[in-house]
Amino acid sequence: MHALNKNRPLRRIMLASAATVSGMVMLLALKPHTTPTVISDSAAPAPSAGASDSPGASSGSGKSGSSSSGTRTVTGDTVQTRWGPVQVKVTIKSGKITDVTAVQYPTENPRDQQINSYAIPQLRRETLTAQSAQIDTVSGATYTSTGYKQSLQSALDSAGR
Template sequence: MRRITLLIVSTLAALVLLFSYRTSTGGGLPGTTSAAAAPGVVPDASAAPPAGSPSRKPAVRTTTVNGTVAQTRWGPVQIQATIAGTKITQVRVLQHPTGNSHDDQINAYALPKLRQQVLQAQSARIDGVSGATVTSDGYRQSLQAALDAAHGG
């Protein structure tokens, strides 16, 4: 009888500990911001030429656009792209998973590589980074939304 009671109590204790353990996928992620930049074209106050400036060749149109927030398994990913004419000239990460030190370590390695791949490919058709597949997929998704918004707007 004592063994059965001990077995039941220890099983219940183990279950309570197991269900109270917080993982990086549970609920709100510590360290992530819930405020996302609005998707779409970012207004540029410097786009209009100054009054009285001499007329020259038309300047290349530069557009900065925010992608949608891609909700991934590990947290949100949002990209901002700057496009001059038809060339992607800059890619910034507005949001990325930062739930724990492991996420920070992976993203410190992966995000610069993803940026480099985009600037080389000049599109969202990139390989991604091994070991950061979920973040790579969210990066691609947000970047593609930004590119779609830039070409549509």
């Protein structure tokens, strides 16, 4: 007797359902065989060697460093995000933000590297344009953007801006 006998419609329904569910599970479990490549941007800063993804890990905040001729460099607080810590260092000269560097940001896996290879330079450009922490969130990098803005604001607060 054949398994899909027309006299047994319930058996056909069960076999079709099982095949559909199995196919969906296999499709959803499919992973790409190659890791995504990271395109580096010359404006993208290198992450710090002490970056950690563990919640509660904090490197403290080396709040400020100062140099001559009205130039001041301030490091913001380390902000713990879902994917890792984010910390920003700001250089201010004559009341104007002249440079912003991401000291720490998530780089634990290829996806973090891919996202932050475009998010960090974009956040930097927006900061230099806006001259404040009132910048847009980068689509696809919400957690990094939020941590970046919070660390940037703490650095600006420390600098008295």
